[in-house]
Amino acid sequence: MLAQQRQSAILDLVRRHGGVRVSDLVREFNVSDMTIRRDLESLAQRGLLAKVHGGATTLAPGSTDEPGFAAKSMRQQAEKEAIARRAADLVSPGTAIAMSAGTTTWTLAHQLLDVPSLTVVTNSVPVAEVFYHNGRTDQTVVLTGGIRTPSDALVGPFAETAIRSLNLDQLFLGVHGINERSGFTTPNLMEAETDRALVAAARRLVVLADHTKWETVGISTIARLDEADALVTDDGLPDDAQQILGGLVGDLLVAPAGGTPDTDNDVDAGQASR
Incomplete structure (x- = not known):
């Protein structure tokens, strides 16, 4: 899988679940921890997601935005x-x-x-x-x-x-x-x-x-x-x-x-x- 395809799939997972863990993405795409972290950094620099400790979440919420349990569990x-x-x-x-x-x-x-x-x-x-x-x-x-x-x-x-x-x-x-x-x-x-x-x-x-x-x-x-x-x-x-x-x-x-x-x-x- 090309990096662009993998990043698109990662972004889809973030949007569907509200957040993702690096460890889960490593298993999902069968690539190294460093590769996933580079993917998340690239997506964050493009303003498509927010990096957090151990993974990534959707961007800052509005008053009706409700992140999933997995996304919130990685914060603070x-x-x-x-x-x-x-x-x-x-x-x-x-x-x-x-x-x-x-x-x-x-x-x-x-x-x-x-x-x-x-x-x-x-x-x-x-x-x-x-x-x-x-x-x-x-x-x-x-x-x-x-x-x-x-x-x-x-x-x-x-x-x-x-x-x-x-x-x-x-x-x-x-x-x-x-x-x-x-x-x-x-x-x-x-x-x-x-x-x-x-x-x-x-x-x-x-x-x-x-x-x-x-x-x-x-x-x-x-x-x-x-x-x-x-x-x-x-x-x-x-x-x-x-x-x-x-x-x-x-x-x-x-x-x-x-x-x-x-x-x-x-x-x-x-x-x-x-």
Whole structure:
């Protein structure tokens, strides 16, 4: 296969799936890692895709653009790991939690595999699979039904009906964007409705979002900023954003992306006016 043909095929894969991994492309086209990286560099220089660590994704999104799960899983991996470790500290054995769809909640799921007697309600197929493959008999996982979105969320009336009958201790919510005026947003209208049902079913709302979500706005608002009991983010969030969010969310928990969370960096919004 000529380089031009291979690059055209790579671009088609990116557009269909929202992103690709270098390792997958090496296997797909039976060429070297270096060859694939040169292909991605060429496509990026032509403005056809965006290179990220370990692969490539589609270009910057609009308010209704919804990248696939594979594409999002390659972004801000260190930040998501830090956020997940910090958020895991908020989960107690024997509680019932909800986890929305998203790669950050999926990362959190791996941190919760050893929490005993945990009940997890989720509309995320990947999150449910993490717990299923763990095989713990003392953990209960409830996967809602619904229509599957590009981000592997199950949404729609079936999911919402199931969720509204539940009473949950905490919801861990992944979001597409955070904005002072628009609140926590998503690019998918149906997913927004399902997420709002999750918010209503939980006594406590914990939002998980890395620093790149700040000032990103999806078409539909899930919740206002002041509805969040806690927001767990990473230390890449600008100081001015931390100040704004610290005055609106219940607790702003900032996890250093380079290592173990330092609770001294947490902003106690209880001292600020909401």
